[in-house]
Amino acid sequence: MIAASIPVIAARSAPGAQSGDAAGPPVLLVHGFGSDHASTWASSGWTAALDAAGRRWIAVDLPGHGTAARPTDPAAYALEELVAGLAAVAREEGPVDLVGYSLGGELALRLAGAQPGLARRVVAGGIGSHPPPELGAVAGIPLDAALLACAEGVQQSPRDPAALTAFSGRTLLFAGTEDPIADGLDVLADAMEDAEVVWLGRRHHRSTLSASTLKRRAIAFLAEG
Amino acid sequence: MSTIESPPVTATSELLSLYAQMRRTRALNDEAIALQRQGALTGFPPCTGQEAAQVGSAAALDPAVDFAFPTYRELGAMLTLGITPLALMAPHRGLSFGGAFDAREAHVAPINAVVGGTALHAVGWAMGAKLDGEEACALTYFGDGASSQGEVHEAMNFAAIFELPVVFLCQSNGWAISTPTERQVGGGSVAARAAGYGLPGEQVDGNDVLAVRDATARAVHRARCGGGATVIEAFTYRLGPHSTSDDPSRYRDRAEEEAWESRDPIDRAREQLRGSLDDAEDHFARIEHEITLELDAVRAGLGLLQAPTMREQMELAYARMPAATRAANAAWLQDGIDG
């Protein structure tokens, strides 16, 4: 496994804020392409909501993003390498509840599918049944050498659709109704053993995560007995 | 006036106990704020964010030998010096002013809200220790706000002239209610003033618990060996309000608070411990468990704290109450019974 493919733990919940083990395993938060842990999970209010619900959480920065290493070899960003890197973190901290968005959502599903022992539940959004669009072309994100390599690495990875839906545990999929990337999300859910879908009205790819109804629903889902 | 880099990390077990004391302080501090919101406490001055400056400095003292002089915000220092949580909560139930503990036994002066004056008490105590030939040191706490009081300047000068074993521990926490440090401390540094009195002055990162502990330990050692007084300026930040009835949003913005929140002294110590202890998580779990038990005890004990009767409070006024006063008090109490 390529060391540079391991994500960095960028932030954690304050200790003692949680009400002990009864509150469930730590939540591993995985952001999407071109973003980082802070703008995906902090400014959207997710970390505050998890704190309020007494859940421990860990937020990573994926390679090439935020505080993580910035390799420029596309091979470091191959899907299976990113999944293996994420697995290393989950093994260290795990088992975990996985919460991922966009590229992070795909990584979460693939990790849970490949190594079910590391994940208790998965919440994944901003994805669809078709392979994600030309990552490099996603508007508004300044692309440096690392991000270009990341886009290329993910794009060229062999995409085994079955690996995306292999996880048999409780899964919550979500997306905005105005998000074209989420085409076929229902098909994805049907292909999974125990998945349900939440659609957020009037939301597109970049305005879905902060929806308060989504947070309430996801935290309740993660807290189910 | 020297700025000393943080010393080589001492034994990790020391850092772990300092971390535990800081977590304990933060937990009790947050519980007190919640209790005030629920009406169980009349008011509370949080020390959120200042745990390292308080725990680190207090840990350098030997309460059996030295004497500490707190103000009203030194929850962390007083816990570290062995004062019980309930003793420290009593004033905020309106049941005691100085705290329900024996100052003489604890070698800790009562809680005090008129800042600055106790610096001179530390000078007096230190003079007594010197006269008695004790190898002991007085440590007085004050903030950037209190550094403007004349008494603090007089205390530093007396300590210099009489070469007294005193540590002036200034927690420069950024704010005196709504007045920022730059509108409070002329010249920008309290430690720099020490040179004016011929004393050594030292600035230290108040959010680095080991740096504070080591700087204080050096000053305490210097004092005990007859080397005289030291002024330590620990830069930290009052993350919370002045007191539970203060609203900081009136005078400072979230951006500044968030910047300091990201430099939380407890997070820093926790990450250091994660780096040097492989079973860190187990220790953290144990510490949180002990804190939970202690908070349960505090909540339970709070209701059992008894208010003094007026008669008891009256007796405190004199060591030997004059007969005329006793008679007048009795008559006054009788009116309360008749009326």
Place this chain on the structure above:
Amino acid sequence: MAEWTMQEALNAALADCLADDDRTLILGEDVGRNGGVFRVTAGLQERFGEQRVFDTPLAEAGILGTAVGLCMHGFRPIAEMQFDGFTFPAFNQLAAHVSKLRTRSGGALNLPLTLRVPSYGAIRSPEHHSESIETFCAHLPSIKVVSPSTPSEAYALLRAAVADPDPVVFLEPKSRYWSREERVAGDDLVGAGARQSGADADAERGDGYASRIVRSGSDVTLIAWGACVQRCVQAAAFAAEDGVEVEVLDLRWLKPLDVDGLVASVARTRRAVVVHEAPVTLGLGAEVAALLGERLFGTLAAPVGRVGAPDMPYPVAALEDEYLPSPDRILLAIQRTFDAVAA
């Protein structure tokens, strides 16, 4: 008609002082952007700027000493001590300089400063936040001391205090900051320039330091100021249930004392009781009782009563209500003036 609280009335008075005379300014801890810990100076820095309303370092001697210097340069400073219990570091300035400088300078240096002090107890706060300092201040020559009991009084007396050429200690009853009162239309003082209802009423009697009768009665005079006036009004209402007509006299000025006003009232009722929060020993009640004894020895039907605190520091919040002068303690003192048998 609109209502206002004492805090709002004081805020209005300060605004009018600043508007009417550009030599007035306000200094103290947290009086600027924070608007004061009781919001009495709220909005003033915003309106008049940081040159006229500004925060000082945390040093009471520094605040009062600076105010003296500002007077010497022709300003009319209004300084705030954040709490009664914090004033003592400033007492050297008060006793050694504010009280003596005019005499020391042969009359050349006037000190038209006003020292505002949130005073007295009853707000459940920690130590040093509930003191009564009127006796310490009134005992000093050249210093005047005044304490309002209602919002409109607070407006009028603060305007008078700031306008006075001599140093005035202005004791604000913090437990009454939130008391409401109707802003009497005809007497609408906000923005009515320097007209102070208190001073006007006294125009025909004395020089503007008069007391006022809050409630007239024939059987006994209750004498109080600041927060205790309301306690006397409550006691008078109870007394009326027993057929006793109590006169309540609000002293307002504690230095100088309105001797004529006191004598006029007690000459009629022949009985008097002074009520204050401070300890009875050497409290201001002692001065009032001595004056009335000297002026009305032959008329008094009983010694002047004094209701105040015992000889102990202000107690913890849990004992505050028992410590402060209750209506029952006032009624007991009134009854003693009935039971006294003249020699």
Place this chain on the structure above:
Amino acid sequence: MASHTFTLPDLGEGLVEATVLEWLVAVGDGVERNAPLVEVETTKASTELPSPAGGTVLELHAAEGETVAVGAPLFTLEIAAESGIVGTVPAEAPPTRRVRLRPPAAR
């Protein structure tokens, strides 16, 4: 009671306006300082803004879907006059009595 109108804060990165996606409080609700207040969307992403102060919501100055310029009024809070004031406001409890006066016959 004092009411205070808060404006849309500077969202950084040179953003000049934002669209209200969803109010997380309604008029009349109590809100704590730093509690979730409103979700807004900018060209960059959607974020959840915390309340800058505690109080009761008096008025919301922009409907959901409406775009607000940075610095323009966003909402008004009623801040309790006593909030942020040292000490507790004494309750105007009606006084009680036990002492009865017995005035002398000749007065």
